[in-house]
Amino acid sequence: xxxxxQDIQPGEQFTTAxxxxxxxxxxxxxxxxxxQPYHLDSEAAEASIFGGLCASGWQVSAIMMRLLTxxxxxxxxxxxxxxxxxxxxxxxxxxxxxxxxxxxxxxxxEATARQPGAGSLxxxxxxxNQAQEPVIELATRLMIALGANANVA
Amino acid sequence: xxxxxxxxxxxxxDIPIGEFHVFGSHTFSELEAIEFGRRYSPEIYHTxxxxxxxxxxxxxxxxxxxxxxxxxxxxxxxxxxxASGVQDGRRNGAGMGVEDLEWYLPVxxxxxxxxxxxxxEKPERVVRNRWGIIRSRNEAFNQYGDxxxxxxxxxxxxxxxxxxx
Numbered sequence: 001x002x003x004x005x006q007d008i009q010p011g012e013q014f015t016t017a018x019x020x021x022x023x024x025x026x027x028x029x030x031x032x033x034x035x036q037p038y039h040l041d042s043e044a045a046e047a048s049i050f051g052g053l054c055a056s057g058w059q060v061s062a063i064m065m066r067l068l069t070x071x072x073x074x075x076x077x078x079x080x081x082x083x084x085x086x087x088x089x090x091x092x093x094x095x096x097x098x099x100x101x102x103x104x105x106x107x108x109x110e111a112t113a114r115q116p117g118a119g120s121l122x123x124x125x126x127x128x129n130q131a132q133e134p135v136i137e138l139a140t141r142l143m144i145a146l147g148a149n150a151n152v153a
Numbered sequence: 154x155x156x157x158x159x160x161x162x163x164x165x166x167d168i169p170i171g172e173f174h175v176f177g178s179h180t181f182s183e184l185e186a187i188e189f190g191r192r193y194s195p196e197i198y199h200t201x202x203x204x205x206x207x208x209x210x211x212x213x214x215x216x217x218x219x220x221x222x223x224x225x226x227x228x229x230x231x232x233x234x235x236a237s238g239v240q241d242g243r244r245n246g247a248g249m250g251v252e253d254l255e256w257y258l259p260v261x262x263x264x265x266x267x268x269x270x271x272x273x274e275k276p277e278r279v280v281r282n283r284w285g286i287i288r289s290r291n292e293a294f295n296q297y298g299d300x301x302x303x304x305x306x307x308x309x310x311x312x313x314x315x316x317x318x
Contacts, residue, residue: 033222035229036246049247049284049309057248058225062193062218069194079196080209082217085254085304114257115209145209 002076004147005109005119014075014104016067021055023096029059054093060100060136061088064127067102078145080118088138092129099130107139111146118143164313165285170275176227176268181215183262189219214259220302221254224268224291247309249286254304258295265296273305284309 030039034056037044045053065082072079094100108122120141127136183202190199194216197204205213260266274288286307293302 029222033226035226035233038246049281056222056225058218058222062189062216062222065216065218066193066195069196073195081196081198081214081256083256085251087250087252088254089250090248117209 002078002147004078005111005121005144006147008077008106008109008121008144010106010108012106014071016071016102016104018099018101019063019067020099021059021063021094021096023053026053026055026059026096029062030056033058050093052093052095054095057090057136060090060094060127061138063100064102064125064136064138067100067127068104068123068125071102071104080113080115080143080145082140082142083114083120084141086139086141088136088140090136091134094129094135098135100127100135102127113143115143117146119146120144163310165275165287165310166313166316168272168275168287168310170272172272174231174270176224176231176270178265178267179223179227180265181219181223181260181262183213186213186215186219186262189222190216193218210259213262215261215264217256217302220256220260220266220293221304223266224293224302227268228270249280249307249309251307252305254302256302258299258301260295260301266301267294268292269294276307279312280309283311285312286310 027040030036038048038050038054039045039056042053045051069079103126105124106121107124110120110122113120121144123140123142125138125140126134129135187200187202190196198208198210198212198214199205199216202213205211269292271290272287273290276286276288278286280286287310288305288307291304291306292300295301
């Protein structure tokens, strides 16, 4: 049964599935969107601030979106999109072979959103690597469909 | 004398607040929208041109993270172009974090998005004894001149070991 905006309360938490990142994944994303030496070349990466070949921060953000999308779909929550990210921090580099997962906490909600027919959920999202170190943390506002019987008063 | 400002090779101290650049434009194709959506945000409104008509967007829209990744692509291309010939290059690059990222309007396949960048602040903080922070305001506009996205990002720039000149 679908869970609409009005069915979700602040305090609710979701844990996501795992996503592994290969060297090939890192190189492919970097070649298309972020062709800098520390995302493309192991030797240059070792001499860089990151200390090794690592994923573009924007790829990590995109993987976060995939983990979040899959977790909410599993709950049958109709996601209408993301409207904002008030704050996002890249905490640690993500290296080839790392496995990521995320924890999502609902912090608040509002009955309106940028898209008609949707309400907003304010979420805290933390993505961890396999050593349970945070690699990215963000606060975000997500749009969720209002059910037919939504009490938006 | 070269007229090219070697943007990537400058020290933190040499990057002025108020500097403004237009990184360029990108026209999103339906195919690239669907590929990105399938991989990172598998929603009908990103992946299925027919099914997307029955969603609130009434058609395919570009994933917001595809827009930010494209901002990165155009920034790197722009900076590398200006930095061509610089061997020691790249005194800056790594991103720390983002604030106030907003997606205002749907972007659709066929739309042409133009990305702008302005240095707004140089916070005093020194990172690992070596790096300064360049804070910039970034905006993206569609072909009608409507703003579709904006954000602030902190990017590291190496400080001049000799100190400010």
